[in-house]
Amino acid sequence: MAPRRTATKTPKNTPAPVPIEPAPCQPCGGTGNVAITVRVGRKRRPVGQQDGLCLNCLGSGTDPDA
Known part of the structure; x- marks a missing residue:
């Protein structure tokens, strides 16, 4: 007969x-987007801004170092 197996619950x-x-994330504030000057x-005069992907968190919005 095989021995019984005992498992801890x-x-x-x-x-x-x-x-x-x-x-x-600090640069984007948790949104995943940052404003980039166009x-x-x-x-090369600035005309406006457009949204860009945050390179620190890659768009996830969470701090990668935490």
């Missing part, structure tokens, strides 16, 4: 672990 009274929310002309 986890206690049922332990509270569930609280998920830790990641910190927002320049035109020979003297």
Whole structure:
């Protein structure tokens, strides 16, 4: 006859672990987009701004160093 396997059971009274929310990215403020100045002309004068992908968090909005 094969030996019986005994498995340890986890206690049922332990509270569930609280998920830790990641910190927002500093350059984009957690949005994933940053404003990039658009320049035109020979003297490269600024005309306006457009949205660009945040290169620090790659658009996720969370701080990669946290």
